[in-house]
Amino acid sequence: MDLSYTKDDLAFRDEVQSFIGDKFPPEIRAAVQRSSYVPKEHMVRWQKLLHDRGWIAPNWPVEYGGTGWTPMQKHIYAEEYQAADCPKISSFGITMVGPVIYTYGTEAQKKQHLPSILNSDVFWCQGYSEPGSGSDLASLQTKAVLDGDHYVVNGQKIWTSQAHRADWIFCLVRTNSDVKKQEGITFLLIDMKTEGVTVKPIISMDGRHYLNEVFFDDARVPVSNRIAEENKGWTYAKYLLGHERAGIAQVAKHKRTIERVREIAAQESADGAVLLDDPAFKARLMNVEVSLRALEITNLRMQANISAGKSPGDGSSTLKISGTQIEQELNEILVQALGYYGLPYSMEQFKPDSNEPPIGPDYATGLMADRLLRRAASIYGGSNEIQKNIIAKRILGL
């Protein structure tokens, strides 16, 4: 790929910058800078602004609401978007189930779901993992039994991010137990308001609520909510996972974090020392910068594949591993740069109406919380160990 900007690219970059400059609400930027976990009302408001501009789903085909941008334009957009601290788009609809619906769904499913995903009226969550079925996802046990024109669903999902804020869940369910485990799985779209669906919170180690258990007790789901063929859900599930991992690199966001590290580490400490001058600290930071450059090039190659209508494929496992390793290393460096201000931990800092003054400088708020929260980034979306197995098997042919 040619990585230099043409005149058109530069004009496009100006267009993106001026849109974000005009439309991105400062209070949402402040919330993002406080924590990577952004309240739903902010997400809806911002996503609707993007939708009005036609920029909510750059990777979708134009016929379904995509932008038709070149890989370079997508790259520029991501750079500008993340550099301005815009919040990560809620991915369950746009990045995950949307592409499954426009690729495999019926016309009625497309008509029902795609517009409300694009305009953020409906939020989704992902019901894949179960207790005992995470890495070995195909062993899942939530059962769906056909009863007339409905499936009756019984079982439990776990680690369901945002289920408490979601309107719909896309679920993998077992419809045949007598065949190879991958061959008895069906992909269902389930309204969270369905009788028999219950959500229970799981509080994560940063003290906040994103995760849930979801229980199904005789929940009746219309057969018309099934994606394509019964027992072929594994094919659609894998297609979705490729998309999930493709969005995970977040190169420009990491570049922005490096800038932030530099700003914080350039401050003088009480004894007059400047951390950024410390050779060991500088070497640590530069190591991440080199890894990030390599990730950027790999990401661009994958974007070009997606734009050419190819699946992101198994290469997305590489992005997932490097992207999350870089993110976790940067989060740790940020906390190191805070020195002792990294230690106090107050839940008050996350309440918008809190009167409690922050402990330490403003920039310290939320950094430790994000470090704790994002420890999970190497687990969700398929753990990094599993991604290494995929690379060994499918890319290296071992």
Ligand SMILES: Cc1cc2nc3c(=O)[nH]c(=O)nc-3n(C[C@H](O)[C@H](O)[C@H](O)COP(=O)(O)OP(=O)(O)OC[C@H]3O[C@@H](n4cnc5c(N)ncnc54)[C@H](O)[C@@H]3O)c2cc1C
């Ligand atoms: C914050 C967070 C959000 C999540 N959100 C969602 C969500 O929205 N929807 C959803 O469906 N799921 C979600 N998950 C679940 C996530 O996908 C699983 O946690 C993940 O797939 C790992 O499964 P597990 O927890 O059952 O661990 P296990 O599969 O039991 O793995 C335990 C450890 O063993 C390692 N391991 C397992 N098998 C192998 C192997 N064959 N080779 C080498 N190492 C192996 C794993 O890497 C891991 O370190 C989320 C998880 C977290 C932590």
